[in-house]
Structure formats: structure tokens, C-alpha cells
Amino acid sequence: MVGRLMIMALEKAGKDLTRANFLDAVYSTGTFDLGDATLEYGAGDNHGMGDVFLSVIKADGSFKSVEKLTK
Incomplete structure (x- = not known):
């Protein structure tokens, strides 16, 4: 699950990855639907x-x- 979350967040953070924009991608997305599980x-x-x-x-x-x- 963590791997899937990381991929989704990295894709949203974009190619110029920083810690700040990675965390912003996670927090601004809020809910990650992984199929059988949802992370918020x-x-x-x-x-x-x-x-x-x-x-x-x-x-x-x-x-x-x-x-x-x-x-």
C-alpha cells in the first residue's frame, strides 16, 4: 500500500521533486483510493x-x- 501511495504522490508532485512539493501533493490530494483500501x-x-x-x-x-x- 505504501508503494502505491508513493507512486501516486510522486506523479502528482511532478518532475521537479522536493520534500515540500511531495508533502504538498500528499496533503492536497487528501484521499488516496487504492482499490480495496482508502488512505486519508x-x-x-x-x-x-x-x-x-x-x-x-x-x-x-x-x-x-x-x-x-x-x-
Whole structure:
């Protein structure tokens, strides 16, 4: 998820990348829809998501929730 967020933010920040315009891209976008998960950022909010879900990324790039841990 973090990788997808980084790609989206880097694309929005543009070719003359600085720390400031990268952070501005994240905060001004606010909501990043990653398909099965949504991350939200803003002034004073760097968490992205308040919940934690155990999941795996499948070969096609989609997410699958882990219902039970097994050996």
C-alpha cells in the first residue's frame, strides 16, 4: 500500500521533486483510493488509516484479508 501511495504522490508532485512539493501533493490530494483500501492525509494527519488489517497482496495486485493465521 505504501508503494502505491508513493507512486501516486510522486506523479502528482511532478518532475521537479522536493520534500515540500511531495508533502504538498500528499496533503492536497487528501484521499488516496487504492482499490480495496482508502488512505486519508491532511494537515496534522499523517496516519493514512486508523485501522490495521492483516492482509496479503495477491498476484493480480488486489488485497485479500487474512481471516485466520495458520502454519
